[in-house]
Amino acid sequence: MTQDDGGTEHLTVRRHGATLILTLNRPEARNALSLAMLVGLHDGWLAADADDSVRSVVLTGAGGCFCSGMDLKSLAGDGMTGEEHRARLKADPDLHWKAMLRHHRPRKPVIAAVEGPCVAGGTEILQGTDIRVAAESAVFGLFEVRRGLFPIGGSTVRLPRQIPRTHALEMLLTGRPYTAAEAASIGLVGHVVPDGTALDAALAIAERINACGPLAVEAVKASVYETAGMTETEGLAAELARGRPVFDTADAKEGARAFAEKRPPVYRRA
Known part of the structure; x- marks a missing residue:
């Protein structure tokens, strides 16, 4: 709509x-x-x-x-x-x-x-x-x-x-x-x-x-742009800092749970 x-x-x-x-x-x-x-x-x-x-x-x-x-x-x-x-x-x-x-x-x-x-x-x-x-x-x-x-x-x-x-x-x-x-x-x-x-x-x-996890999507976009001018070593460190917190979110757990249960995930930006 x-x-x-x-x-x-x-x-x-x-x-x-x-x-x-x-x-x-x-x-x-x-x-x-x-x-x-x-x-x-x-x-x-x-x-x-x-x-x-x-x-x-x-x-x-x-x-x-x-x-x-x-x-x-x-x-x-x-x-x-x-x-x-x-x-x-x-x-x-x-x-x-x-x-x-x-x-x-x-x-x-x-x-x-x-x-x-x-x-x-x-x-x-x-x-x-x-x-x-x-x-x-x-x-x-x-x-x-x-x-x-x-x-x-x-x-x-x-x-x-x-x-x-x-x-x-x-x-x-x-x-x-x-x-x-x-x-x-x-x-x-x-x-x-x-x-x-x-x-x-x-x-x-x-x-x-x-359809993807919004927190993950936004973190991925941010990582791509913020590491663009860095050396590989600097970029990889920044990627870890940006990416690790995503794994601790409720959405990350929901994504894994939905995969195991063979259903679409319901992400809540949490």
Whole structure:
């Protein structure tokens, strides 16, 4: 069952079971990032982390488009709706970076469901997600250098850590578009599916995650990211510190008990 659960005029929030779906909802502008969209994203990430009944998040776009990047005109104030959004950015000048997952990492797994254009700021947000599904006609790319700009959403740091450096540099320095098949071949996305099915495929992955122990899932995600810059020795020590407490939880005991009793486990985040 899917139900509406808030958002802004450019960002819809819906619940689908234990999954929170955040939808970039400005199709008339190819879901270009507006202040209303960024405020909605920021609040959506925080809402997902604060609600223990949410076990995963899916990020997608409306109208057959993921995101065409930053709407500089809107962010400058022309066409920006809602004084409350302007006040939010003034109160927290870092809000847009948190919304774009540059300065915030949700503790719940985030799955991207990409249809159509996912370029410039769209590809930058994508790098903050954990698992990525793309429709066959999806297009990716960091076009900033073609406009004399810098991809300041984190791409010069993150992209070479997520795909081979030669591919990262080509994407960053040429500003050319990449097909979904190319994005998959270099490891930028993990799945390519028929057009119109990216959200369904992402929700299927989310359902598998939701069936697992939430404390274990969150600890595994945290361990992967926090050990990324460590030496192997440091990382293994940090992994033990993060992983050992999971074995002492009631959920761990429930998982073993359910396996022995040949039934689905009932996890209670305890």
